[in-house]
Amino acid sequence: MPSIAVATNLKYASDCALLAKHLNLPICHDKNNHDNVDDCATFDLFLGYEDDDANGLQRLTLTDPSGNLGSSLYVDFIAGKVGHRHRFGGGRGQPLAKAIGLKGGANPTVIDATAGLGRDAFVIASLGAQVMLIERSPIIAALLEDGLGRASHDTELKTIVTERMNLVTANAIKWLTDLPTEKHPDVVYMDPMYPHRNKSALVKKEMRVLRELVGDDEDASQLLHAALGCAKRRVTVKRPRTAPILSGSILSNRKPNGAVESKNTRYDIYVP
Numbered sequence: 001m002p003s004i005a006v007a008t009n010l011k012y013a014s015d016c017a018l019l020a021k022h023l024n025l026p027i028c029h030d031k032n033n034h035d036n037v038d039d040c041a042t043f044d045l046f047l048g049y050e051d052d053d054a055n056g057l058q059r060l061t062l063t064d065p066s067g068n069l070g071s072s073l074y075v076d077f078i079a080g081k082v083g084h085r086h087r088f089g090g091g092r093g094q095p096l097a098k099a100i101g102l103k104g105g106a107n108p109t110v111i112d113a114t115a116g117l118g119r120d121a122f123v124i125a126s127l128g129a130q131v132m133l134i135e136r137s138p139i140i141a142a143l144l145e146d147g148l149g150r151a152s153h154d155t156e157l158k159t160i161v162t163e164r165m166n167l168v169t170a171n172a173i174k175w176l177t178d179l180p181t182e183k184h185p186d187v188v189y190m191d192p193m194y195p196h197r198n199k200s201a202l203v204k205k206e207m208r209v210l211r212e213l214v215g216d217d218e219d220a221s222q223l224l225h226a227a228l229g230c231a232k233r234r235v236t237v238k239r240p241r242t243a244p245i246l247s248g249s250i251l252s253n254r255k256p257n258g259a260v261e262s263k264n265t266r267y268d269i270y271v272p
């Protein structure tokens, strides 16, 4: 686990103090905001607030002071890749929608058990489904919550993020196992970290930061097992297109009932 701190600055000092307390992280001082004080570089990563010039809001970012992992990382549903996919992504015909079962007018309840930076959950919610997002890394969850908060100020996205997306910080294996039957969702979606993902520079950068923070999700087969005990209609597992299916003794040779493929990705579908 990398060392990580909250970088305070004069403008957002009280928010930084709250965040550091919430995440139980030390505070460091960023040289851009504190004359002659710069102790953030002694940490592997730091979280901090900065102005989001596009909408006048503040934005939580994760920065690697060495620059090895690329520039700052933050969640943005309004602009960039996710916003573009929302506007032009192909609607219910896109592979992710087919893999979730968003056929015709169906709006299943979905639990995204590996929320990460929330991109897949946002696509699913923007197509009409109710999505519960579960993320076990409190730092990733804080970035995601911040992105959802900013999107709630956007007139186009407000309904999607406030009425169809709910974030829980928890380990989904336990959370799904403890979920009462009457709350079982139609679909559980999962996209565990895969050791050898290698795509575009942007994805690579995000994946490298994510991996640095959360490691490889080596308990993914346990998560699939918990998901199969909970989903009413299907469990969808995202994998790199040529990766083997999830396996492990807990799954006792369970094979997917089908798959949806796209250029780089395969969605394995399990019917419980």
Ligand SMILES: C[S@@+](CC[C@H](N)C(=O)[O-])C[C@H]1O[C@@H](n2cnc3c(N)ncnc32)[C@H](O)[C@@H]1O
Binding pocket: 113, 114, 115, 116, 117, 118, 119, 120, 121, 134, 135, 136, 137, 140, 170, 171, 172, 173, 191, 192, 193, 194, 210, 214, 217, 223
């Ligand atoms: C590859 S990322 C998911 C990316 C996500 N699909 C997106 O669109 O941004 C995997 C994430 O799942 C989280 N994760 C893995 N296993 C989990 C579990 N058992 N419970 C909750 N979160 C989990 C990791 O912490 C990591 O943030």
